[in-house]
Amino acid sequence: MPAFVTRHFPFVILALIPSCGGIPMPAFLKNPSDEAVVYALGPQDGWRSPLNDGLKPACPALLFEDDEFSLEETHERPIRDLAKEMEGDKKARLLIAGYAPPGLPQDHARSISDRRALAVRQRFIELGIEPAHLQTVGYGNDFSPSGPSSSVVVIYRQN
Amino acid sequence: MNTRALCLIAALMACPGTRAEAGILGKLRGWVGLGEKTVTAEPKKNMPRIRIGPFSGGTGTSAQEALRKELVGSREFLVAGAGEKAEFTVEGSSIGGRVTGRLRDAGGKELFQRSYAAPGLDDNLKAFTDDVIFTVTGRPGLATSRIVFVSDRSGRRQVYICDAGGGEVHQVTHDRHGAVSPSLSPDSSMVAFTSYRSGFPVIRLLDLNLGWERGVTDTPGSSFGSAFSPDGTHLAAMMSFIGNPEIFVSDLGSNTAACISDSVGAPASPSWHPEGRQIVFSDDTGGGPKLYIVEVPQKEGQSSRLFRWRTGYHYCTDPEWSPDGRSIAFTTRKEGEWAVAIKPWPGGSARIIQAGGAQHPSWSPNGRLITYVQHGELFVHDLRSGSRRSLLRGFGRVSEPRWMR
Numbered sequence: 001m002p003a004f005v006t007r008h009f010p011f012v013i014l015a016l017i018p019s020c021g022g023i024p025m026p027a028f029l030k031n032p033s034d035e036a037v038v039y040a041l042g043p044q045d046g047w048r049s050p051l052n053d054g055l056k057p058a059c060p061a062l063l064f065e066d067d068e069f070s071l072e073e074t075h076e077r078p079i080r081d082l083a084k085e086m087e088g089d090k091k092a093r094l095l096i097a098g099y100a101p102p103g104l105p106q107d108h109a110r111s112i113s114d115r116r117a118l119a120v121r122q123r124f125i126e127l128g129i130e131p132a133h134l135q136t137v138g139y140g141n142d143f144s145p146s147g148p149s150s151s152v153v154v155i156y157r158q159n
Numbered sequence: 160m161n162t163r164a165l166c167l168i169a170a171l172m173a174c175p176g177t178r179a180e181a182g183i184l185g186k187l188r189g190w191v192g193l194g195e196k197t198v199t200a201e202p203k204k205n206m207p208r209i210r211i212g213p214f215s216g217g218t219g220t221s222a223q224e225a226l227r228k229e230l231v232g233s234r235e236f237l238v239a240g241a242g243e244k245a246e247f248t249v250e251g252s253s254i255g256g257r258v259t260g261r262l263r264d265a266g267g268k269e270l271f272q273r274s275y276a277a278p279g280l281d282d283n284l285k286a287f288t289d290d291v292i293f294t295v296t297g298r299p300g301l302a303t304s305r306i307v308f309v310s311d312r313s314g315r316r317q318v319y320i321c322d323a324g325g326g327e328v329h330q331v332t333h334d335r336h337g338a339v340s341p342s343l344s345p346d347s348s349m350v351a352f353t354s355y356r357s358g359f360p361v362i363r364l365l366d367l368n369l370g371w372e373r374g375v376t377d378t379p380g381s382s383f384g385s386a387f388s389p390d391g392t393h394l395a396a397m398m399s400f401i402g403n404p405e406i407f408v409s410d411l412g413s414n415t416a417a418c419i420s421d422s423v424g425a426p427a428s429p430s431w432h433p434e435g436r437q438i439v440f441s442d443d444t445g446g447g448p449k450l451y452i453v454e455v456p457q458k459e460g461q462s463s464r465l466f467r468w469r470t471g472y473h474y475c476t477d478p479e480w481s482p483d484g485r486s487i488a489f490t491t492r493k494e495g496e497w498a499v500a501i502k503p504w505p506g507g508s509a510r511i512i513q514a515g516g517a518q519h520p521s522w523s524p525n526g527r528l529i530t531y532v533q534h535g536e537l538f539v540h541d542l543r544s545g546s547r548r549s550l551l552r553g554f555g556r557v558s559e560p561r562w563m564r
Contacts, residue, residue, distance in 0.1 A: 040401045067443065106339065139360075
């Protein structure tokens, strides 16, 4: 250990304490209430599907790499902007549709696309949007949205 | 590790029945013998020898000849010639296409006698052939078995059904926007599939004999990958109505569903162990899908164990348990292409049986063959000889085959 550290050990420890907030807590020490609450989806009645209606995307499609489903920094801005828009319209509802690239095995692609859509929904909920105003669907690679990539989540406004 | 108790999540209300596609099984006739397209010789060492005895009646001669083709095509027997000794003898009568068949052992003891009264001679002889095979070998025959699959040949992905030789292909669904992810009930009387007719993915059940159809899931979110339990009373599937994609087991009698997985990723493709006590499925929690085994709780409130099953491959999906429960087939990746692999359960080395883009394996009811797709073409692969042959070529892009269990 460097001589500086051994000599000033108590001060080094004190200096490190403020940065502890950034250190992830081991899972077994976490309080269950710290976990994100997952809200069940509301009834699908009255929701329009992009397969039946020519729904227009409410924002640019959110692009995902290969079979990734975690949200990236690039997704944050369009989600935030849309959440802000929705604050002014309490009746606004969003259908979040996940898609997956054609090369993936079909069932896996469906599950990936569903997980992507649910991850976007969860972010909207964290930003204060009413869960009942958000519906999701995963189309896998059974259908492709219009656009250059099919590895996306497309958000459709319902009204 | 999942130690959660079984919890009944929701009563899934069945949709009112609607009439559709009456009597598809009634249309399935004209079997194309599996052995007629065989490309390699079979190991004949342990095959029992069977004699085709006399068949009386007006259609007796036709029945005798057709039965010979069925038995030879089954590759379960050596058909004894005149003067040769045989361990078994089949005989009977056929009048107007109806068949009464008997099976005797070498001592002349009657093992069974049964009458078959389906509308066609071929159907009756297929049923008789499967009964003979089951009585002698203890394994189900393939003469009456069916394969469901998806094809886009109509312009939309729809569910089709064919016999084990790739013949007698019929379109099962005509859904607006298509239907995918099919599976057959153990007796092949029902097909479960995901329908897009409402614009959202919903699992539906179609009775192939009666033509009745009903919804299994009337829940929001997505529902895919249905798989019948070995007794046909339950359906495992991926559903996401709780706001998280999970594997659920639905009781088809009560329309209730229980969550059996505990996923933070993307679970898919459940498949039952033949005893119905465990389910294998794929789950991607990051870095590609892996295989997981979960014990199915047998009672309400019973805890279940969930654990990862290591295959030696990083990317594993579409698992299916073999009919004897001793192996699991799955899709993996080899040198950047899809490949079908088999690994013994619970342990042993995985081996790739077909690379070069093969995917979505499904076992034949006797466990000797595997069907899969490769670049949109449907194949059947003989695990004893290692040979394979194309079942369907040029039938649109075929995907997601499932053999009757």
